[in-house]
Amino acid sequence: MKTLNKALVIAWKDILSETRTKEIISSVLIFAILVIVIFNFAFSGSQQTMISLAPGILWVTFAFAGVLSLNRAFIQEKDDDCLEGLMVCPVSRETIYLGKMLGSLFFMLFIEAIVLPVFALLFNVNVISLPLITITVLTTIGFVAVGTLFSALAVNTKAREMVLPILFFPIVTPIIISAVSASGLALGGESWGSITYWLGIIAAFDVIFLVVSYLVFSFVIEE
Amino acid sequence: MKIKILLGVSSVFMLVALYMVFIFAPDTESGVVQRIFYFHIPLAWIAFLAFFVVFGSSIMYLWKRDKKWDAIASSSAEVGLVFTTLFLLTGSIWAKPEWGVWWTWDSRLTSSLILWLIYIAYFIVRSYISEEGQRARFSSVIGIIGFIDVPIVVITIFLWRTTHPRIEAMDPRVTATLMVSIAAFTALYLLLFAQRIAMKQDEDKLNKLKAFLRR
Amino acid sequence: MKATTNERAVEVKGLTKSFGNHLALGGIDFIVEPGKTLAIFGPNGAGKTTLIKILASIMKPTAGEVFINGLDLNHNAEDIRSQIGIVSHQTFLYGNLTAYENLLFYCRMYDVADFKQRILQVVSMVGMQYRLHDRIGTLSRGMQQRLSIARCLLHKPSIVLLDEPETGLDQQATSMLWGALREDGAKKRTIIFTSHSLERGLNACDDLIILNRGKIAHRQPSMDLGLAGLKKAYQNCTGAGDENPE
Numbered sequence: 218m219k220t221l222n223k224a225l226v227i228a229w230k231d232i233l234s235e236t237r238t239k240e241i242i243s244s245v246l247i248f249a250i251l252v253i254v255i256f257n258f259a260f261s262g263s264q265q266t267m268i269s270l271a272p273g274i275l276w277v278t279f280a281f282a283g284v285l286s287l288n289r290a291f292i293q294e295k296d297d298d299c300l301e302g303l304m305v306c307p308v309s310r311e312t313i314y315l316g317k318m319l320g321s322l323f324f325m326l327f328i329e330a331i332v333l334p335v336f337a338l339l340f341n342v343n344v345i346s347l348p349l350i351t352i353t354v355l356t357t358i359g360f361v362a363v364g365t366l367f368s369a370l371a372v373n374t375k376a377r378e379m380v381l382p383i384l385f386f387p388i389v390t391p392i393i394i395s396a397v398s399a400s401g402l403a404l405g406g407e408s409w410g411s412i413t414y415w416l417g418i419i420a421a422f423d424v425i426f427l428v429v430s431y432l433v434f435s436f437v438i439e440e
Numbered sequence: 441m442k443i444k445i446l447l448g449v450s451s452v453f454m455l456v457a458l459y460m461v462f463i464f465a466p467d468t469e470s471g472v473v474q475r476i477f478y479f480h481i482p483l484a485w486i487a488f489l490a491f492f493v494v495f496g497s498s499i500m501y502l503w504k505r506d507k508k509w510d511a512i513a514s515s516s517a518e519v520g521l522v523f524t525t526l527f528l529l530t531g532s533i534w535a536k537p538e539w540g541v542w543w544t545w546d547s548r549l550t551s552s553l554i555l556w557l558i559y560i561a562y563f564i565v566r567s568y569i570s571e572e573g574q575r576a577r578f579s580s581v582i583g584i585i586g587f588i589d590v591p592i593v594v595i596t597i598f599l600w601r602t603t604h605p606r607i608e609a610m611d612p613r614v615t616a617t618l619m620v621s622i623a624a625f626t627a628l629y630l631l632l633f634a635q636r637i638a639m640k641q642d643e644d645k646l647n648k649l650k651a652f653l654r655r
Numbered sequence: 656m657k658a659t660t661n662e663r664a665v666e667v668k669g670l671t672k673s674f675g676n677h678l679a680l681g682g683i684d685f686i687v688e689p690g691k692t693l694a695i696f697g698p699n700g701a702g703k704t705t706l707i708k709i710l711a712s713i714m715k716p717t718a719g720e721v722f723i724n725g726l727d728l729n730h731n732a733e734d735i736r737s738q739i740g741i742v743s744h745q746t747f748l749y750g751n752l753t754a755y756e757n758l759l760f761y762c763r764m765y766d767v768a769d770f771k772q773r774i775l776q777v778v779s780m781v782g783m784q785y786r787l788h789d790r791i792g793t794l795s796r797g798m799q800q801r802l803s804i805a806r807c808l809l810h811k812p813s814i815v816l817l818d819e820p821e822t823g824l825d826q827q828a829t830s831m832l833w834g835a836l837r838e839d840g841a842k843k844r845t846i847i848f849t850s851h852s853l854e855r856g857l858n859a860c861d862d863l864i865i866l867n868r869g870k871i872a873h874r875q876p877s878m879d880l881g882l883a884g885l886k887k888a889y890q891n892c893t894g895a896g897d898e899n900p901e
Contacts, residue, residue: 226763230749230756237751237790293749302747304713306764307737363585370578374568383564384582387557388589391596398600418599422592429588433581436502440573440674440714505717507675572675644676651676 220315223308227316232323234293241289241324249282249332253339264341271342272400276393278336279353280360282328284382287364290321291372300438310435318365318430325357348403348412355416356396359423363388366430369437395419443634450627457624460617476534478617482625483527484552490520490629491559491587498583501576507644510576513583514566515636519629521559528552547597554593558586663722664689664814664845665710670719672705672869679705681869682719687862689813690843694856697866698893703849704743706866707818710847711741723814737765740812744822746803750792754783754802757791758809765810777805780835781828796823804832817848821855833859853885865892 235241256274260266294300294317303313333353337344364385371380399415461478493516501509531549532542543549562582569575663686670683680702687693697703708714710721712732721728723735741747748757755774762770778784781801791799800823807815815836821829837843850856857863865873865888872892 223764226760230752230760233756234749234751297749298745299747299749301708301711301713301743301745302761303764305711305736305739305741305747306761307733307766308764309733366581366585370565370581373574374565374578375570376568380565380568383561387554387561388585390554391589391592394596394600418592418596425588425592426585429585433502433584436577436581440577648676 220309220312223306223312224315224319227303227313228319228323231290231293231317231320235324241286242327245282245286245324245328246331248285249278249328250335252278252281253332253336257339267340268342268404269401271336271340271344271404272397274340275336275344275400276356276397278332279325279329279357280386280389280393282332283325283357283360283364284385286324286328287321287361287368287385288371288378288381290317290365290368292377295372304438310438311431313438314365314369314431314434317369318361321361321365321368322357325361326354329353329357342404344400344404346403348409349400352396352399352403352412352416352419355419355423356392359392359419359426360389362423362426362430366434366437369434373437392419392422395422443631443638446627446631446634450624450631453620453624453627457617457621460620464613465617466611466613473534473537476530478621479625480527480530480534481618482622483523483530485622486625486629487520487523487527487555488590489626490516490523490633491555491590493633494520494559494562494583495587498580501580502584507572507576510580511637511640511644514579515633515640517559517562517579517583518636519632521556521563522632523625523629524552524556524559528556547594547600550600551590551594551597554597555590558582558589562586662688664691664724665693665847666720666722667710668720668722670706670709670721671717672702672709672714673717679869680709680716683866683869683871685864685871685874687845687847689845691861692846692848692859694860694863695847695849695866696851696853696856696863696889697849697872700868701866701893702869703866704818707741707743707816707847707849711739711816712736737810738812739814739816740807740810741816741818742800742803742807742820743818746791746799747806748791748799748802751790753788753790754778754794755787757802758806761806761809767810773809774805777808778802780808781805781831797825797828800824801828801831804835808835812844813842814845814847817846819849819851821850821852829855853889854882857882857885865889867893 253274256270256277260270260274262270291300294303304310333344333349336342364381367381367384367388371377371384374380395415395418399412399419402412402415457478461475465475465478467474494513497509497513497516501507501513528549531552535544536542562579565582566575566579569578665685665687667683667685670680671678672680683702683706685693695703695706705714709716710723710728712728712735724738726735728735748754749760752760758774758777759770761767762774767773774787775784778787781804783798783801783805786794786798791802794802800820804820817836820832824832836846848856848859862876863874863885864871873888875888
């Protein structure tokens with residue numbers, strides 16, 4: 218309970234800081250919308266082709282947006298020289314991971330909550346449905362679980378922003394595939410039955426990577 | 441000494457394997473190109489073995505903090521990466537006459553490619569870190585996470601699509617050839633692996649000497 | 656420097672830290688009694704910051720033991736952290752947040768009761784009560800450093816670690832620093848600090864250590880020698896011609 222409590226304090230601090238600058242949310246949001254617009258130029262086609270392409274476009278957008286926003290998670294701590302300040306607080310390293318993860322999760326979900334309606338509007342596909350929202354939330358948890366760990370790792374290397382995408386994309390391939398497949402089924406009006414199958418894979422990925430990242434996080438920040 | 445024995449063993453096995461692959465093993469309907477499978481399968485298996493060694497020694501490093509384990513993990517990753525590259529190449533050479541294309545987004549090809557990309561990332565990150573302890577810690581984390589990801593990648597992609605041939609009942613001569621070939625490549629892996637570790641140990645000794653002289 | 660077990664605020668035994676082949680600390684031993692102040696001098700790269708980081712549990716030692724208020728740092732790191740305050744050349748304050756929000760954040764992390772009152776208390780100790788609602792990014796380095804001292808005192812630590820605490824502080828703030836840090840109600844705080852300046856360091860400490868290349872090159876109660884004696888000892892230990900310029 219104490220862990221969760223302190224993690225929420227860390228997440229609250231990140232969110233408060235973000236409300237001042239709106240650095241992550243505004244730039245990532247604009248970036249996501251730009252990606253959608255570019256895809257629209259790249260694949261202009263009939264309504265039918267658009268529906269079959271929509272899941273792919275949506276998840277490429279979210280994956281790119283995710284990398285962009287996750288990159289910021291630790292760069293801010295590093296630039297303010299505050300990571301050590303967190304490390305001298307009487308909380309475990311795992312609490313710091315959880316706090317940073319919850320903060321990033323909030324930002325990602327916030328961005329997705331705006332991008333999804335914009336996407337629905339621009340592509341004229343109905344992405345605002347319970348199955349799609351479930352897929353989005355579950356996949357985003359997987360993204361930030363791995364992303365927070367790699368973000369902390371990347372910020373300590375010489376090529377900060379370069380490292381996160383190189384590590385992040387191959388590792389999250391399984392959930393991207395699952396999310397695209399599940400979203401395709403959901404957009405095609407399939408029932409929950411066939412979707413839950415993919416949701417199961419995404420959930421399994423979430424659990425495995427939350428646990429493993431939680432366990433190894435201290436090795437990334439502590440010398 | 442160990443290395444000399446390994447060199448001898450792997451040379452003998454390699455020669456026997458070559459003989460068996462090209463002369464002893466029977467022809468199949470797909471012709472000579474099918475024989476690449478005696479290289480392809482051992483390479484793939486040993487690559488997995490190598491990455492498993494990376495996984496195990498990465499855990500050992502984080503636990504013991506002994507740089508010996510980092511040398512073992514990174515050496516095994518190097519050999520694993522070379523073997524993965526080779527099995528992707530041999531697969532591609534086989535696919536061209538068989539399927540008419542060099543590459544297809546089949547499940548095993550795709551998951552092997554992801555595997556290859558994960559360990560490329562492993563080495564890119566290593567190259568970006570100059571401090572030894574940090575490099576070892578970070579690559580251990582990647583070695584663990586990367587390996588845990590592999591089964592999930594394989595399952596997901598398998599559900600997604602597959603056209604890869606399955607191994608069916610085989611001629612005993614084919615089985616024998618395959619086994620010898622696997623033995624040969626295992627010996628080769630051990631040889632390269634031992635060689636790399638020895639090299640890293642020498643490098644470390646040299647660095648220690650340098651640090652000592654600088655004092 | 657002898658003390659019985661219950662009189663040890665900080666005890667360090669055989670502390671070693673190496674980065675690859677570079678030995679940053681090679682077997683450090685010392686004891687600090689409660690309420691005493693220990694100064695650590697040494698040239699750049701002597702291992703001062705590494706030592707402070709290990710005591711603050713930011714870094715893990717390669718070998719050796721650290722006991723703080725009788726607790727083993729390897730096993731009770733979280734409990735120990737709540738009894739330690741640290742001020743370093745990094746302020747640990749977030750530039751986008753106001754001074755108050757920063758202090759509020761740390762109050763929550765350290766479970767400080769009556770936080771509103773405590774925040775007012777510590778900021779008036781460092782004379783920053785009029786800039787409480789300014790963003791950290793808009794404040795000068797010296798002001799940030801004062802707030803960093805306030806942050807360090809929020810949870811009433813019994814032991815304070817200072818790594819070059821005088822960075823960016825003016826004369827008035829420096830004397831304020833020592834005044835604010837020393838007193839913990841009726842009790843005196845245990846302080847370990849590093850410094851480049853032999854002169855100012857000598858005035859502030861009870862005991863002192865000179866570190867050179869990761870080893871203790873000299874140790875002495877400060878009473879036993881004057882500034883000239885310390886300068887001479889420092890020269891002998893480090894081979895440096897003069898104390899480092901600031």
